[in-house]
Amino acid sequence: MSAALLRPHASVATCFLFFNSIQRSLTSATDTAAPDQKSSYWVRMACRFENVFFPLENQPGTRGFARTHRNHYHVAAAILLASILAAPATHAQGELGLGAKSGLPIPRFVSLKADRVNVRKGPARDQEVTWIYTRSGLPVEITAESENWRRIRDWEGSEGWVYHAMLSGRRTGVVKAKDPNGLVPLLAKGEATAAVVAQLQSGVLGWVKKCEGGWCRFTGQGATGQSFDGFIAQERLWGVYPKEKIE
Numbered sequence: 257m258s259a260a261l262l263r264p265h266a267s268v269a270t271c272f273l274f275f276n277s278i279q280r281s282l283t284s285a286t287d288t289a290a291p292d293q294k295s296s297y298w299v300r301m302a303c304r305f306e307n308v309f310f311p312l313e314n315q316p317g318t319r320g321f322a323r324t325h326r327n328h329y330h331v332a333a334a335i336l337l338a339s340i341l342a343a344p345a346t347h348a349q350g351e352l353g354l355g356a357k358s359g360l361p362i363p364r365f366v367s368l369k370a371d372r373v374n375v376r377k378g379p380a381r382d383q384e385v386t387w388i389y390t391r392s393g394l395p396v397e398i399t400a401e402s403e404n405w406r407r408i409r410d411w412e413g414s415e416g417w418v419y420h421a422m423l424s425g426r427r428t429g430v431v432k433a434k435d436p437n438g439l440v441p442l443l444a445k446g447e448a449t450a451a452v453v454a455q456l457q458s459g460v461l462g463w464v465k466k467c468e469g470g471w472c473r474f475t476g477q478g479a480t481g482q483s484f485d486g487f488i489a490q491e492r493l494w495g496v497y498p499k500e501k502i503e
Contacts (some may be wrong), residue, residue, distance in 0.1 A: 277319030355401040357419075364400065365495050366408075368394045369424040375416035379405030386416050393461060395428045395495030411494040427464040427502060429474065429495030431456045431488070442486035453486045464495060467502040 294478060307364055353362045371392045376383040379402035399415065400407035409415045410432045433440050436458055443450040444471060462476025474493065475485040490496060 263281065330405075355398070357401045357403060362447050363399050365395055365397050365427060365497070366423045366430040367426050367495075368392050368396060368422065370422050371416055373422045375408075375414075375418055377416065379403065379407070379417045381419075383417065387414070391461075393426075393428050393463075393500070395430060395461075396423070398423070427495065429462060429464045429472070429493035431458055431460040431462075432492055432494045433458040440488060440492045442474065442484055442488055443471075444486060446487040450487070454484045456484070464502060467496055467500060470499075472496060472502070 284357075352361070355362050368389055369392060371390060373389040374385045375387050375389065377386050394410065396408040396410050398406045399409055402417070404420045406420050407415060407417050408423075411432070421496050431440050439457060440457040441452045442454040442456055444453050445451075460476070460478065462474045462484070465475060466472040467473075470490050471487045472490050472493055473486070474488045475483070477483045490500075491498065496502065
């Protein structure tokens with residue numbers, strides 16, 4: 257049976273390793289989760305090292321020990337933080353910072369939660385609406401934060417500010433072929449020699465289920481309603497970072 261040719265939905269065209277458990281939380285937490293759920297553990301660890309790892313002053317009979325060794329903890333905290341920051345990040349492009357409001361990495365990929373999302377010129381409701389997204393699930397990259405507002409960039413390079421509640425941590429991607437008119441094969445397995453189950457055009461939107469070893473499981477539905485499910489080369493998706501692992 258020949259591979260199906262799947263085209264993008266019409267509206268698409270218009271419109272960090274620390275620890276495995278931390279990586280999973282970072283890639284799955286939504287932008288609107290409660291602070292304790294979405295704050296990076298290693299940030300709290302670095303900022304309040306003696307209280308997180310050595311809460312001695314909170315334990316009976318240990319206040320003297322805590323006072324004697326507090327400086328040791330500060331030194332250890334600095335060393336630990338430096339080693340964490342020096343560890344290879346799962347994002348392979350740009351330098352990662354932390355959102356002052358969310359505590360999550362910047363930049364990071366998320367997706368649009370609603371079918372209608374206003375993009376504003378600045379981080380406030382009284383700022384001009386520069387354009388409107390009209391399809392949920394589109395991947396966008398958060399490049400800055402300001403209180404409850406997030407500056408985002410889409411797959412076409414357009415940037416603007418949206419309210420945080422309009423974004424989801426669910427990962428999606430848009431197919432990007434080498435040639436604008438070229439096709440990207442969707443394979444039965446994450447292997448270059450696997451059978452081709454579909455041919456995807458640039459702009460096809462889908463859900464990113466997992467990424468590992470340079471391949472991502474990619475599922476969705478084409479403009480004609482035909483569903484697809486297979487593996488695509490990670491470099492052929494906009495919405496995931498090179499070598500990023502998604503579980």
